[in-house]
Amino acid sequence: MSASVCDAGHLMPVDDAIAQLLAQAPPPPATQVIGLSEALGRVVAEDVFSPLDLPSWDNSAMDGYALRAADVPAEGGYLLVAGRVAAGQSRQQSLEAGEAVRIFTGAPLPPGADSVVPQERCRVYAQRVWCPPVRLGEHVRKQGEELRRGATLISAGQRLRAQEIGLLASAGIPRVKVYRPLRVCLLSSGNELREPGETLVPGQIYNSNRHCLAALLRGWGVDVHDYGVMADQLAASRDALALASSECDLLLTSAGVSVGEEDHLKQAIEALGQVNFWRLAIQPGKPLAFGTVAGKPWLGLPGNPSAALITALVVLRPFLLRAQGMTQVLPTPVQVPAGFEWPHPNQRRQYLRARLDSDAHGQLRVTVHPQQSSAMLSAACWADGLAIVEREQRVVRDDPVAFLSFTEFL
CATH class of the missing domain: 2.170.190.11 (Molybdopterin biosynthesis moea protein, domain 3.)
Structure with missing residues (x-):
């Protein structure tokens, strides 16, 4: 991951960026053995085999x-x-x-x-x-109709849902070896940020990314350590990052890594580790940073709320899941006829806030929100997923379009 990608002015394809991140994901955390009542959402650390036939008799x-x-x-x-x-x-x-x-x-x-x-x-x-x-x-x-004794019940790297927990229980297995939850430090940067409920003065905004990203992380089974807002001062940023890196497995920030003289986060990270910048062929969310802080992985997401949300879903999520020990980390899109026109091709892959609606004949079609700004979250609240328009692609009504349901990201 070289900074030359950014310096040369090139846009890295999204899939290439994800592949590079997955290749550099750290090994999963230590394992622990827990009861089934605690196992929802945890990642299995070893293959689990059935100790009996299911059913055990006709x-x-x-x-x-x-x-x-x-x-x-x-x-x-x-x-x-x-x-x-x-x-x-x-x-x-x-x-x-x-x-x-x-x-x-x-x-x-x-x-x-x-x-x-x-x-x-x-x-x-x-x-x-x-x-x-x-x-x-x-x-x-019939005996063994569902599974034979010795068959694999759950494979290592699989996240446990309610149905997998039920299957383990049906085989009489009370405890399972899983990976410890990944500890992620969440840091915000910006003197203009205020918490919801506080009074704003001109120039200040509420910190939406802190709460949006924390909610996503918890949904992915991550142990979130919220370090609040770092002051836009080099010493303060360096101290906050040093503390976070000593207590967590991975660091996540949004905004604060531009070339502006008030953005000290980049300098603080370079003092403690390494910064690599990418410019991704993605909209919203072109700027992305990756590096290390005292040997711990760090990802810097864009500051605009929708850009932070989209890059977290598309780029950050696979990396975090792999770092938790999961094997299957990429969502699966479905092809749905477009209920919209997109006549102007773009140099970046676009993730449009969209939803599935039925037409007069009951046919599902992808409908996109008219407002696709990287700074606004209301379109994502209206949507139930993302429509993908590839680079240089034009879309006319009824063209097949890749659609990713938000449920794929949970």
Whole structure:
């Protein structure tokens, strides 16, 4: 990552920048073993294998009658009801020819039974039940049908969602080895910044990036250490960065790395480590900085709120997820017909604040917000995702457009 990219006036493609960041991501944090109740959102540190078959025995998928399919005539017939088995119970006695057993969902099939008839298809007369024809194995969950003993339940590098936690629990696994949450230091720069609730004087603005970025980081499972606003003074910036680098795994800032004489952040970082600048072929968010502070990775995002949001989603997120030990870190766009015109090509890949709307025929189309300023967040609040317009691309209505739902970034 050489500063010459910026010095030469070239724009680095977004995918190239992400690839370089992923190649230089630090190894994941130390591991710890935790209970399932604490595991939501954590990244698994090793492959987890099933200690048993799922299901562990043949069981009924319905409330009904367990029987041998061969005992039911082609036109249906009567069988003797020889008992009942509820979930949590089992029957050791083998089913005899011409017998059926009342069975409930999840209960183990009695020995000798091979099929289940739902109760609503049966007619009961005292100790007999009439059953219609049944296919062999119908409504039976076979042992090992979902997973065999020794099969991989969860792969290393996978983030645990509710369904993965449920799968681990179904295999009887109470604890899992995961990586410790990544500690990220969040620093803001700018004497003009004030916190919401404070009174503004001319020239001051509220610090939206601090709260927006912190919310994103927490959603990505990061342990956020908020260091507040650094004063635009070289010594103050250097002291804040030195403290943050000693306590965190990664540093994140927004704004403050331009060439202005009041932007001391760049000088402070250079005194403690290294700064690399990129100019990315992305809109919004062209300026981006990457480097190290006392050996810890540092990323500097643009200061404009929408630019900071977009670059955090598109560029920062994959880097952070990889640094947490995740393997799959890139979102997957879908192709949707455009419900808009974009006649003027651009030198940068554009991430337009957009959403999916249905037309008069019920067809989903991508609609973009009319205001795409890098300084305004209202369009992102209106949107439910990002429409991607590639470099030098023109879009006419009904053209396929790549759309990234905001849910892909969570």
